[in-house]
Amino acid sequence: MTVHNLYLFDRNGICLHYSEWHRKKQAGISKEEEFKLMYGMLFSMRSFVGKMSPVDMKDGFLAFQTSKYKLHYYETPSGLKVVMNTDLGVGNIRDVLHQIYSNIYVEFVVKNPLCSLSEPIQSELFHAKLDGFIRGLPFFSARAG
């Protein structure tokens, strides 16, 4: 069980942060293109899920999975999007993604006057805390599962 990588997007589609822990295959395109692709897909997926839902929608798009990995999605009311790719052994981690937002992003980016909220995050403290948090998750193992 492991975490592959993590993206953080702001409400305008700018990728604020990306880090990876176990990624065996790259996308074959540049990082900017990859971020745009990811954001575009999420945007379309969200509106698709809302439109085509046969019942009243509660949380909307939560995750998708393939035979090899699962992509988890969490969006805050302020438009910040947290996207995490894990392997298939992981269940619903919305509360983990929420913790990343409230305990790490809010604490070390929003409360840091030197971090501009619409630019990629430069704060090393944020990187360190995020990395420590992810490595401490119960479903993160140092060897790719």
Place this chain on the structure above:
Amino acid sequence: MADSPLFQALHMEMAHALCAEQEKGLGALEGVGFRVGQGLSERLTKETPSFKDELDALKFLCKDLWITVFKKQVDNLRTNHQGTYMLQDNQFLLLSQLSNGKQYLEEAPKFLAFTCGLVKGALSNLGFDSTVTAEVPVMPSSKFQVVIQKS
């Protein structure tokens, strides 16, 4: 201060805005801190008897004032018993979100100016004229040096 998030956010913006012009900004921030310090020390010492000497006043600063504003006590107080005191706070509230080491070190003075004024104002209201300087060896710890003027 009951609304710590409010104070932190306000202080953040204040430091950022006032320090757009370097020199005047730091002075203005310290002035604001001075008046806040005067008022705060007045309110906090309403019930307590007057201080025997300056060491007691410094101890009040390190304990009660620091707890009220920064939610913790000063970690270390040193003195040379000749009017110079050194207050050390290892997890300074206003710096702890910024960095854990060397990043952003050059921006740190902006975020200390208000507190320097706060200490100065509090002491002046208790009857001691002083100069206060601050330095940051490594984030988020900070040291405030207080030199009491002998009148």
